Amino acid sequence: MSDKFRAAVRGKVIVITGGARGIGLATATALQALGAKIAIGDIDETTVKESGTARDFELYGKLDVTDTASFESFLDEVERTVGPIDVLINNAGIMPTGRLVDEPDQVTRRILDINVYGVILGSKLGLARMLPRKTGHIVNIASLAGETHIPGLATYNASKHAVLGFTDTLREEYRGSGVHFSSVLPTLTNTELGSGVTPPKLLRPAEPEEIADAIVGLIAAPKSKVRVTAVAGAISRFVGFLPEAVGDSLGRALGSGHAFLDDVDAERRKAYEDRARSV
Template sequence: MTDFGMIAGKVVVITGGARGIGLASATALQALGAKIAIGDIDEATVKESGAARDFDVYGRLDVTDHQSFESFLDEVERQLGPIDVLINNAGIMPTGRVVDEPDQITRRILDINVYGVILGSKLAIGRMLPRGRGHVINIASLAGETHIPGLATYNASKHAVLGFTDTLREEYRGTGLRFSSVLPTLTKTELGSGVTAPKLMRPAEPEEIADAIAKLIVEPRSKVRVTAVAGIISQVVGLLPQSVGDAIGRALGAQSAFLDDVDSDARKAYENRVRE
């Protein structure tokens, strides 16, 4: 049985913490006794979320800007002490065919989903190495183990997160630092609005991802997939011959889930926000 008591008193920083998986994780870890700091590019919403839940530190954080990230971590450590866990959660998922994707959106996806994770990890490692302890948890996606039409650049970004995190795990083996990836399936957050999950792969609740993160902090592993069923399907399909795996993906509806089957009206608010 998982001993969540180990989380009490830990200083946990979560990027993209104003809503969705980030906010659910912050709420769950706070309930387990962690000291919580959330940062988000959406200053108004992160302050609203942070104040409503009485988090220890909350404020604007641009994960693509070195000074913003470093200043935020400095402030966290000034108020709460050394950072025990950094959860690189900030990410965006615009949908559509890549030929229609404006260059600035391609750049924005890569800046937030890849560079933001790399920058945060570097800054955390620099602080954790001298102490010989610390845990970096990077939120990837099951999209990082497969290929989903309508998410070409997003898929690429999550493949990058997985490769980066696995490399850090080996690069810093024996130092006392831990590195983990979390691979959610489509989750019931604004990021997944207007999208119907492929067959057999029900959408996850953000609280399920939060629970997986809490378990990772207590019992570190290299990867955790949520949901378990979606994770198994992803792994099995990845082992099959390409033509068979692609055929299964089409049969499950992955070919159209993020293209023709998207409810554009339901997704409009999210798409407008992340494309600003």
């Protein structure tokens, strides 16, 4: 990373939810290397302590993004022990796959609670701290799935569409307040969340470090959205401009109709699915 990024990030207090592994941990590691003060929270108390200890982050601990008391007390501890929060990255999310008719109601609720309510709650609590200081940045991790429709991910798609609409609305609602709002739209990424999934044709999976680099860039120079990878983002936007029937046909030709259904390696994916579904 260039000196420009280092200067923009150095000394900032940055909170990352879902920070124990994957994109969250890669982002925390990249930002720490640039001199940021890092606090990671995660529902997985054991793993977040292991990750935080190994990297000597300023603060790490259990965080349930669906619970107001848990979220509020975590942010309070950050501000008490590390300093006023400059950036809040709402990264926690889950992606169970399968046909909607086979999705248990508790799994549907869990996806929406974590992916949507957790982002709304985190943004609300972060905003309440940032507005009086007239400075801050809330970064919400969405997905390219939030700009399209992928069989096998109906509820997940809905949750990420919601994150995009929510973040765009906040950006306009608080224009001029000094607080920035950004969405990050990754393609399928090489983390446990994407395990056992066959990527659609032409779309290589992103590495978590690529998402982390994009987030660093957003913090250094805030803008409304960043899509990763650039190729996947360009295809997503191009398909969105096409007539519906043509866009759907192109998606099927690329394999999106089976990538998260028939082409999933259930054995490789089982550990993640069990954890995401809390089996």
